[in-house]
Amino acid sequence: MSDAVPRRPARCEPEPPDADGLAGALLRWFDGRSRDVPWRGESDPYRIWVAEVMAQQTRIDTVRDYYGPFLERFPDVDSLAAAELDDVLKAWEGLGYYARARRLRAAAREIVSEYGSRLPEEPERLRSLPGIGAYTAGAIASLAFGLPEPAVDGNVRRVLSRLFDLAAPTPAALEGRARAILDIRPDRAADLNQALMDLGSSVCTPTSPACESCPAAGTCVALARGTVSERPPVRSRGPLPxxxxxxxxxxxxxxxxxxxxxxxxxxxxxxxxxxxxxxxxxxxxxxxxxxxxxxxxxxxxxxxxxxxxxxxxxxxxxxxxxxxxxxxxxxxxxxxxxxxxxxxxxxxxxxxxxxxxxxxxxxxxxxxxxxxxxxx
DNA sequence: AATTCGGGGAC
DNA sequence: GTCCCAGAATT
Incomplete structure (x- = not known):
């Protein structure tokens, strides 16, 4: 995939971020941080899956209030598969995007019937389950099973758009860039994915990013070119009906x-x-x-x-x-x-x-x- | 590629 | 008020 390789820059432009140094910088930064997402330290694929679905389009601080009670109510795939939809929705009440709860239960039933109550490891099989898309499949594959699979969420999209100064990257292009970074340290794919997400949520924020304290500032093309505020582009919406x-x-x-x-x-x-x-x-x-x-x-x-x-x-x-x-x-x-x-x-x-x-x-x-x- | 689908926190 | 969040499914 040619998109995975940074294009050679024109003369007098900054060096492209080399994935090698970037991976190291991300890991050193990540290793020094406190770990406070609710599922950090989890190894049970089921619990990681629940966390990732809850986190879709939802802030971590919001997920925190639902994660523990949900797992207490539905501690494993079998209990979720056997539950009434009404009970799952009650545990989801207030989280929004209620199709997630319905699909989570549907996927649990499929995991019980097709996979012996164990989540599959392959991203393609994860991806085929209801409610698991490209991001969540990559997140489960890397966090739960240690596979070097990209997990491009809104944070990572913003981080990569800036690091490589991409004006309108396709999902495939972003996954290619992420994969190039993971391939430097495939043994630490999970930490690299989380480092990219964590960087986006705490340093490389949508407005007023803290570039002065960014571990990747030295290789950020958008920072060198002064295009950080334009990456990624914002599309304005009309007034709400x-x-x-x-x-x-x-x-x-x-x-x-x-x-x-x-x-x-x-x-x-x-x-x-x-x-x-x-x-x-x-x-x-x-x-x-x-x-x-x-x-x-x-x-x-x-x-x-x-x-x-x-x-x-x-x-x-x-x-x-x-x-x-x-x-x-x-x-x-x-x-x-x-x-x-x-x-x-x-x-x-x-x-x-x-x-x-x-x-x-x-x-x-x-x-x-x-x-x-x-x-x- | 554009829409639908919640709710809340940051600004 | 607007924007965006560890997105997925549908058209």
Missing amino acids: HRIVATAVVWRDGRVLITRRPAEGLLGGLWEFPGGKVEAGEAPPEAARRELAEELGVEIEVGEPLGTVEHAYSHFRITLHAYHARLLAGEPRPTAADALAWVRPRELADYAFPAANLRLIERLRDGACTPPSSFG
Whole structure:
């Protein structure tokens, strides 16, 4: 792969970083650092796999809060494979990207049935499992099995883009550069991968990187050329769409109605209070009545507001208007949702909810878990 | 190559 | 407010 080899520089440009010296510099720097990622020191491939999936697009400090409890709940591949999806999602509640939890469980079942409950070592086989892409396959192969496989995450992409001053590198090009570094010390591939990631998160940061204290500053082409702030390029996004949503907390005999979202798609498999989009020119209570009629086939009376929640997702933001309500006619049947349940307020803690709904549940608890007197 | 898919922390 | 995070899957 020709991309793996740095091109010869034009005259009067800095020497290209030689992978040889670079690997040594990275390892010396890495060896002197405190090791604080939650799975550092782990040798169980299962536990490393769980950590890497949790870490996808998620900060380490966030993963830290979920990692221990998840492993306590699901200590090995077999326990995860045998678990109900609802229970896995509950352990994932608040982490986001809930397809990860569904795929993690699906992959566990495949590992049990196809691999005798042991993760395969080969990157290609890892890559074929649900939820394991190029990065995670390389991370597991190197961290758990010691193979010299690249693991290019967002940090490494930024570090390599700067070290080699690459304006728009393809994934294959980045993996080639990473592999060239690993091949110098294949015996320490895991440490080199982690050094590149750690460097990106602590020194070679997106804005105001600490180049003066970077172990690779001497061979960084972008630093020499003054292009660090342009590597990698930022692509600006447009303004976030804004959705206004109305939801109903329907009470009956001291229980509230919740519905489960379809497994696929946004917030797949999570529970929520039923409701939907407020159409133009529509008042939120009116929207709540219409949505429950359409989705559950019931007529409701909308009562006093429970509160309003603002919440931002990656690609849009919502304003959530919630109201106490009660049934007037009909027995709810899930059509858009794939299940429903009547639960006591304190039992809500047993179900996995999106963050915005958790804010509503908080308010229910502040209200002593009781409906307005008129809805008792 | 572009989109979808969460949530939160840093700035 | 914007950006980005130890990305994967789909189109």
